[in-house]
Amino acid sequence: GENVEQHPSTLSVQEGDSAVIKCTYSDSASNYFPWYKQELGKRPQLIIDIRSNVGEKKDQRIAVTLNKTAKHFSLHITETQPEDSAVYFCAAPPKFNAGGTSYGKLTFGQGTILTVHP
Amino acid sequence: SQTIHQWPATLVQPVGSPLSLECTVEGTSNPNLYWYRQAAGRGLQLLFYSVGIGQISSEVPQNLSASRPQDRQFILSSKKLLLSDSGFYLCAWRGTELTEAFFGQGTRLTVV
Numbered sequence: 001g002e003n004v005e006q007h008p009s010t011l012s013v014q015e016g017d018s019a020v021i022k023c024t025y026s027d028s029a030s031n032y033f034p035w036y037k038q039e040l041g042k043r044p045q046l047i048i049d050i051r052s053n054v055g056e057k058k059d060q061r062i063a064v065t066l067n068k069t070a071k072h073f074s075l076h077i078t079e080t081q082p083e084d085s086a087v088y089f090c091a092a093p094p095k096f097n098a099g100g101t102s103y104g105k106l107t108f109g110q111g112t113i114l115t116v117h118p
Numbered sequence: 119s120q121t122i123h124q125w126p127a128t129l130v131q132p133v134g135s136p137l138s139l140e141c142t143v144e145g146t147s148n149p150n151l152y153w154y155r156q157a158a159g160r161g162l163q164l165l166f167y168s169v170g171i172g173q174i175s176s177e178v179p180q181n182l183s184a185s186r187p188q189d190r191q192f193i194l195s196s197k198k199l200l201l202s203d204s205g206f207y208l209c210a211w212r213g214t215e216l217t218e219a220f221f222g223q224g225t226r227l228t229v230v
Binding site for chain 2: 032105111
């Protein structure tokens with residue numbers, strides 16, 4: 001996406017290991033940071049999101065951390081399982097006032113193909 | 119509850135033929151609507167988005183167009199398909215709070 005860079009593009013881990021995917025954004029006014037998971041041939045679905053008023057959010061084995069000063073946020077998956085294998089996308093929608101240029105625009109990071117080997 | 123319908127699921131079309139993909143949302147009003155294209159193993163390319171009836175923002179110059187004839191209907195069209203138009207097309211919507219996006223099932227288009 002034009003306002004968010006995502007790394008790495010591919011990530012291969014052994015089952016049980018942790019996986020970390022990082023996104024860097026450019027608009028300091030962005031205040032909402034979602035992560036989506038897309039399984040092969042399926043639609044992307046939201047797995048976790050964070051707002052700019054908190055630094056970390058956890059949901060079982062997944063967590064997202066946000067560093068507003070450095071303008072980056074990361075997805076952390078612990079105790080990875082084969083079913084975690086998928087493509088993961090981040091987004092950092094710019095915050096615009098209604099009626100402003102690009103209001104409502106939503107672009108995504110380039111995606112990370114995560115493969116968890118049994 | 120809100121639902122999004124996108125059809126067809128798969129489509130094979132010859133080069134030069136027209137295209138019409140339809141997406142409808144139920145259970146919400148004034149949704150923000152999106153069309154994305156995804157090439158095999160690649161990212162989500164934003165094609166068009168709409169924040170209201172008749173308001174269409176185009177992101178990528180191409181032979182595709184979009185229309186929003188009703189509040190909860192978003193249509194992706196082409197007059198003449200190219201081989202390079204092949205891909206996985208996804209429709210999505212977000213509410214007025216502009217948080218979570220909900221995607222349709224996708225249409226796998228193969229231009230032959």
